[in-house]
Amino acid sequence: MWRGSWRAVDREAKRMARVAAEHDDYVPERVEARWRSFWEEEGTNQVDLDAAERPFFNLMMYPYPSAEGLHVGNLYAFTGADIHGRYRRLLGEDVFEPIGFDAFGIHSENHALQVGVHPMELIPRNVANFERQLRRAGLMYDWTRTVDTTDPEYYRWTQWIFLKLFEAGLAEKKEAPVNWCPSCKTVLANEQVIAGRCERCSTPVGQRMLSQWFFRITEYAGRLLDNLEWIDWSRTTKTAQRNWIGRSEGARLWFPFVVVGDGGSGLADGSAEADGSAVRARAIEVFTTRPDTLFGATFLVLSPEHPVVDEVTTADRLEEVAAYQAATAGQDLMERRKVDRVKTGVFTGGHAVNPATGEEIPIWIADYVLMDYGTGAIMSVPAHDQRDHEFATRFDLPIRAVVAASAGVGKAKDLADVRLGPGSSAFVEHTADEVLINSGRFSGMPADDGGRAIVEWLAERHLAEPAINYRLHDWCISRQRYWGPPIPIIYCESCGTVPVPEDDLPVRLPYMEDFRPEAAGVSPLARAEEFYRVECPTCGGEARRETDVSDTFLDSAWYFLRYPSTEFEDRPFDEARTRRWLPVDSYIGGEEHSVLHLLYSRFIVMALHDLGHLEFEEPYRRFRKHGLLIKDGAKISKSRGNVVIPDAYVDRYGADTFRTYLMFLGPYQEGGDFRDHGIAGPERFLYRVWDSVGAAVAASAGGQGSGEIEPEIERALQRAIKKVSEDLEGLSYNTAIAALMDYVNTLRSEGRTPSLPEVRPLIIMLAPVAPHIAEELWERIGGEPSIFDHATWPTYDPAKLEEDEVDIPVQVNGKLRATVRVARGASRETVEELALRDENVRRHVEGATIRKVVHVPDRLINLVVG
């Protein structure tokens, strides 16, 4: 007896033989290989970048070339973008569809460390593998214009961008607390910290003070937010960016210190000062969104890292404060950011003056106040802030209500002196309609007006000003790692920080046998003396290179600018090319990049625009996110072990079937469920198309059939053209494919043989989804290859779309009772008369009077009886 596997192989071989015979030799592998080389040899996928009259830049997010190779999620993303590009091309546009590789970064480096192969060796291997996989997927890439971020000819311009931002004062080095991943041994941007853990290795992230290069993206926060109003992006992506930028409107307030031994009021009068700098220098600055509650600020809380902690702490508290600071510093951020933790903190012994009440209030430190938001200090209003309330209750600090629902205080005689009895320590939630109480002369004012009035009042003494605060932080681009572009800066004893002259770019990343990161937070490049020892470009003296490399997100913040200009060695992007091709017409990518890549690239483009290098300030005309593929009810990921590698599917079914399946399994912009057996539908569909065209060709050659479009087919065709065109425009690929299937079912219903003109538009409409088979069939019906150069997208005639007669549903009291067939445009009277002739309708109308007739022409009639 044969063993199971032998039987399987035997069956499979038989199946293939039979399928090939039955389908007139449709062997996807053969067809696809043929057109792949045709495209390659003819340069079908290349567009003349200087002569294109209707340029369409079709961009998709370039991949990180992992060692595992291309996964099905990549292919899902690319196929959806490719279909749109091919559709635009068939509409007659000059579509430029490039691809590249995002090959720098910690991800690549960690993998190299893991397998013990140098990244300079590993990355080209991975890239080659990716390219092999991508070339089989039927994507319309122009392979003469790829981008590899690790190529010195690419990253010289990444460094150039750094220099431009540096010259403009948008890059600065500062000592700052940074997120530190002890496992990756590097700094992480806030965006790379997910719930307190490193986004790559999930190690809890700690804090560390390091001198780092920052891009001042916060300068652009307002514009990055405002432009979201008009750019054409997926709504959810805009929302994500809005939340990330996190605009809060409120005020900055200054609480003067009470100087120990001063004996005075402590409330300096700064009104005589021009700018209030002297007053403010002796005060603690806080940011609040609720200046109206200032009268209820009964204490201040500083972040333990706040620089003035040392200044305000009294001698008797030094020890306790220092201990608390140490405990906080030792805490990982994840722990610290847990919301449901019992609040902790210590009193510093110092006091400040509430500028509104003149009261001296205690200054505490607590880890629930974060140094990296606002000013790192808050005024605590325990009556109206949940967190402050918890804290005040725990440490027995005063709680004073200062706002109340206007309905509740209407009868109070003197709003300035509302005494809330024993219940006064209660937490009062913010409501829409509230007024100030216990707030001196501001009592009784609506909260919003009161807040503004308080700020105005204190502004005279420079103790308050309206302010907008953003959650967004400056972008830390320094990485203490090896695998990235060196930051082009030189430090000189006498000249200070000197930018590398443009002519000296690129600053090449040297080959280092040992590229492991060091725990000390110093880049591996700091061990390469021949790299960092350099002459100062200004004075010629001994100097030292910056040894940090830049963040991968800088590489990807501008790669799309490079694509049309890859051959220019003397400029990052050519002016004429850029004018013709940018901004990007269509950008499709994953939502996981909503706040990282998409925000950074907007910032870089905006900055380059302001510096006169670009004429536009938003990089993408249209951005659409694609959905996520799910398998077995879970997101596809390595950790879940449900990763799907497309190769086996492409081998077994061919790229066309696999593409069709991926696009058919759910709405592209929402994602869907990847299940092996679902692929049978699209497979059969393509075989059916193949057979249909074969039958049409044979019939035509044999002189059979009319060779024309039969009238009943015509309507189906018109409907299909309309539906497919609209759906490809809107990326609704699943329904576009359904419409094509529907049309094929109509063509073949009751075993009929279609004619060539019936089949021709089908082939064209199928081409974006299944390009290889479309090329082959196009050739078989006598078209000149490539279909993408010689076919034009079919159009429909709205007049032909509709039938002369329509079926009208007849409702009685909203319930369907019959349908009647009437001429298009039939009058209410006609339809009603016909409806009442129906036996079933009569039964439901009988014995009652018709009180109303709702008639929607050509759609429905509803008889209301009672």
Place this chain on the structure above:
RNA sequence: GCGAAAGUGGCGGAACCGGUAGACGCGCCAGCUUUAGGAGCUGGUGGCCUCAGGGCCGUGGGGGUUCGAGUCCCCCCUUUCGCACCA
């Protein structure tokens, strides 16, 4: 906690402005074809009842608006995804 999206047959999913719910596909059923079938073709397929005419129910749950609600409004439940002590 805040924000966003989504709950429709056995399954993946359709449904423009409120107007015949379930397109298309998977699976399943029947017939045809085939030496054979895990193949192909044609047709059928939401549930319950049925005197075989049709009837009732049905888009997470409850209410409402309307001649008419998957779609609009209010309340609730569930799931997924972001952001999370953001002052």
